[in-house]
Amino acid sequence: MVIDGTGAPPFGPMDVVIENNRIAAIRSAGTPGMPLQPNRPPKAQHEIDGTGMYLLPGFVNLHMHVGGTPKSPEAEYTFKLWMAHGVTxxxxxxxxxxAYAAPEKERxxxxQIVAPRIFNYQRPGNGWxxxxxxxxxxAREWVRWCKENGIDGMKLVAYPPAIMAALLDEAKKVGFGSTAHLEQRGVAQMNALTAxxxxxxxxxxxxxxxxxxLKDxxxxxxxxxMNYNDEYYRFAQVARLYDKTYEPGSPQWNEYLAEHAKLGTIFDPTMTAYAAGRDVMxxxxxxWHDKYTLPTLHDFYRPDRNNHGSYxxxxxxxxxxxxxxxxxxxFRLLNDYKKMGGRVTASDDAAFIYNTWGFGYIHELELMQEAGFHPLEVIRGATMHAAEALHEPYGKEIEFGIIRAGMLADMFLVDQNPLQNLKVLYGTGAVRLNDATNQIDRVGGVRWTIKDGIAYDAKKMLADVAAMVEKQKAERAKR
Ligand SMILES: [Zn+2]
Incomplete structure (x- = not known):
């Protein structure tokens, strides 16, 4: 069954033919409810039997950090968690x-490494x-320098208006991506619409x-x-705007969203990154923590005045x-934006605030559905729309993010229906009582992740991650 990422309903049974690293064809494999047609061409060198499975475009994660020491010394840990959750x-x-990101992108x-495709965004001043x-x-010189040195875009905060204007204007001229975390120290001069x-x-x-x-x-x-540098204050206070804005549905609210929709702004909310604030337990x-979260990462999450997000x-x-x-x-803001034709995408911004890579990405999909998105809208945000965010700055059509002939072969297979329950995408699966055995099953988890035409066993990648966690635990026990 194919869920193609555009918003089309699922369809199948289909054969998806991959040649080298691209989708060559998508062909009917039979009629629903009937046995599959026998002896279907072509005879492939390698086949994955996806009978009973769902095929989706590889997920696109628009907010990634790899972590590093002390949280997770090996990037392989992070990359495999993403790939095992369908992030390509x-x-x-x-x-x-x-100096780290450029060679990793290349590899x-x-x-040469098991890792998603990397779009390398840097902060102004980085690199040179x-x-x-x-x-x-x-600001203009830095953008041009980046363009000549293989950097794909910039991660901004709320810089002073003159610098922000120069960065974004130069980016537009040379074709350079931009995303911004409009943090509180600059937001009074640079809100999302100004930017x-x-x-x-x-x-x-x-x-x-x-x-x-804000209304009043x-x-x-x-x-x-208030002290912004005290992370208890920072994170306790940032959310306390919910009763201070114009009402959802008011003319001001609608106009705000309509302006963004007209500009084509992409909202990449990272809701999972803040979810501990509403239920830390x-x-x-x-x-997933016990089996898949490194003890060093869990140490970082623990309340600590020095660690960012451990507030x-x-x-x-x-x-x-x-x-x-x-x-x-x-939720209302995101769903209203969607309804106006605005694009809302998915990402995990993991490795802070009890948010572990890969699992956090699937949790973000859960939260999108909670915000009012149909699962097909969630998937479109996580695939086609997110792919658009990565291609538009260069005036290019997307090369992945949809299951369609001609696209790069980035996709994944899961043996459960994600439209029935997005939780089946977690590496730990979804809990289901088996009435035949009276046992509790864990169903789902991505089965195969295909990137650039190469198939990776998602369960094996998760087992590798579990072994890394196990190893660290054993070393600690020895000490
Ligand atoms: Zn971040």
Whole structure:
């Protein structure tokens, strides 16, 4: 059964023919409810029997970091978690420093490592030897330098308006991608709409939207004891905008979204990255941690004043309730944007806040459905729309993100129906009571991930990850 990523309903049974690294043909393999046609051409060198399975385009992860020491010393751990969850390409924002990300992108492109395709985005000032970007002229020079040095785009924060304008204008001129985390220190001067009007391609997280929609204020009314560098305050307070904006559905709300839709802004929310704020116990004890989260990564998640995102120093029910209310408004914003034709994409921004790679990506899909998206809309956001985000800056048609003849062969197979339950995509599967045996089964988990025409056994990749976790645990036990 094919779910092609465009929003088309599932169809099948089909044969998908891959030649080298591209989809050569998609052909009927028979009639639903009847035995498959026998002796169907072509006779392939390699065949995967996908009978009873669903084939989807490889997922595109628009917010990736690889981690590194002390969280996860080996990139193989991260890459295999993504690939085992069907993620075959993504945007590093940044994946790591330029000296690390550029060769990794290259090795992935040549399939010398098991890793998704990497779009290498860097922060202004990264890569070259001239240091941080401090003037509009430098901003333009840095963008041009990146373009000549194989960097695909830039990860921005809310820079001062003159620098932001120069970065985005130069990016438009030379064909260079952009995504921004419009953080609170700059958002009073640069909200999501201001930035989008300057040419920003993607707004990641939620920062910059609700500030643009404040009803009685222009600046978020922070409490007097606010200190942005104290991460308890930072993360407890950022969500407390839910009762301070124009009402959903109000003219101001609709106009805000309509302007973005007209500009073609992509919203990449990373909802999973903040989900612990609304229920830290659930995220701390997620099914996958024991087997698949490295002890060093779990150490990083633990409440700690030094680690970014480990802000649960004395996280109260009241703090959680603010986040739960905030999510309701955030869901509404994303779903209303979708309904206006806006594109909402998927990503995990993992390795912070009890959010483990790959699993976090599937959790993001869950949250999109909770926001009001039909599973086919969720999948389209995670595939075709996210692929558009990666191709549009260069004026190019997408090369992956859809199951269609001529596309690169990036896809995955799962032996359960994801439209029935997106949770079957978790590496740990979905829990189902088997009435025949009275046993509890875990069903699903991606079976095969195909990138660039190469098939990877997803269960084997997960077993490799589990072995890395096991090894670290054994070393700790010895100490
Ligand atoms: Zn991030």
């Amino acid at each position: 390409s993504g945007r590093g924002v940044e994946l790591g420093p330029q 992935s492109a040549k399939n 030897t001239r240091g941080p970007v401090t003037t509009p002229e430098m 989008a009007k300057l040419g920003l391609g993607t707004v990641t997280h939620f920062y910059g939207h609700f500030e643009a929609l 204020y222009e600046i978020q009314p922070w409490p007097a004891q 659930r995220m701390r004890n997620a099914d 649960f120093f004395d996280w109260t029910l009241d703090d959680e309730i603010h986040w739960r209310r905030f999510y309701q408004l955030w």
